[in-house]
Amino acid sequence: MDIRIATIRDTDAVRAVHLDAFPEGEGAPVAKLAADLLEEKTTPETLSLVAESDGAIVGHVAFSPVFVEGIDDFNGYILAPLGVKASSQKGGVGRALIEYGMRRLSEKGVEVVFVYGDPDYYGRFGFNAEAASVYNAPYPLQYPFGWQAAVLDEPTPCDSPVTIACVESLSDPGLW
Numbered sequence: 321m322d323i324r325i326a327t328i329r330d331t332d333a334v335r336a337v338h339l340d341a342f343p344e345g346e347g348a349p350v351a352k353l354a355a356d357l358l359e360e361k362t363t364p365e366t367l368s369l370v371a372e373s374d375g376a377i378v379g380h381v382a383f384s385p386v387f388v389e390g391i392d393d394f395n396g397y398i399l400a401p402l403g404v405k406a407s408s409q410k411g412g413v414g415r416a417l418i419e420y421g422m423r424r425l426s427e428k429g430v431e432v433v434f435v436y437g438d439p440d441y442y443g444r445f446g447f448n449a450e451a452a453s454v455y456n457a458p459y460p461l462q463y464p465f466g467w468q469a470a471v472l473d474e475p476t477p478c479d480s481p482v483t484i485a486c487v488e489s490l491s492d493p494g495l496w
């Protein structure tokens with residue numbers, strides 16, 4: 321299996337991954353988010369990765385930047401979405417995508433990475449609720465226990481809770 325940076329040419333395959341990975345009804349908005357993030361120009365750049373096995377794309381993850389008003393040097397990202405084709409799940413593809421992405425972000429000096437998802441899964445990769453506790457998600461959360469962060473480097477300290485802002489593709493309360 322190989323991990324590489326995704327490009328706009330991968331859009332159809334990336335959409336197909338999420339439509340296959342998520343239960344019916346949940347896949348369409350996630351596939352749209354993944355495709356939107358491939359097109360969105362952000363500063364700093366959004367990192368979209370695909371996992372390829374035997375020439376076919378079997379997994380995808382995106383990491384997009386997040387911002388905190390008043391802290392100009394805040395260097396944070398959010399992991400969303402992540403999906404692995406059903407036939408390739410539980411084979412280490414998700415782990416490979418997350419670890420590759422986190423390594424690249426760490427090399428770029430990113431301090432903190434957020435995720436909104438299953439703590440049983442993301443806890444394996446250093447994400448936890450405590451690290452996210454001083455950061456409010458941009459929208460009210462349907463499952464607040466899923467709000468987590470992984471600290472890669474000591475972030476600029478926040479005395480009181482701050483609310484993060486995300487890129488346009490993720491700025492939809494329905495995704496939260």
Ligand SMILES: CC(C)(COP(=O)(O)OP(=O)(O)OC[C@H]1O[C@@H](n2cnc3c(N)ncnc32)[C@H](O)[C@@H]1OP(=O)(O)O)[C@@H](O)C(=O)NCCC(=O)NCCS
Nearest residue numbers: 341342402403404409410411412413414415437438440441
């Ligand atoms: C969740 C998902 C991305 C995991 O990808 P994957 O390639 O199957 O995961 P991996 O094989 O890399 O698993 C890594 C570890 O997590 C475990 N794991 C896999 N799925 C898990 C789950 N849903 N909950 C808890 N642990 C899980 C594996 O057993 C493995 O454990 P190990 O390292 O001790 O062997 C994939 O199952 C998927 O696409 N699911 C549907 C979409 C989804 O839920 N996306 C995440 C949204 S928050």
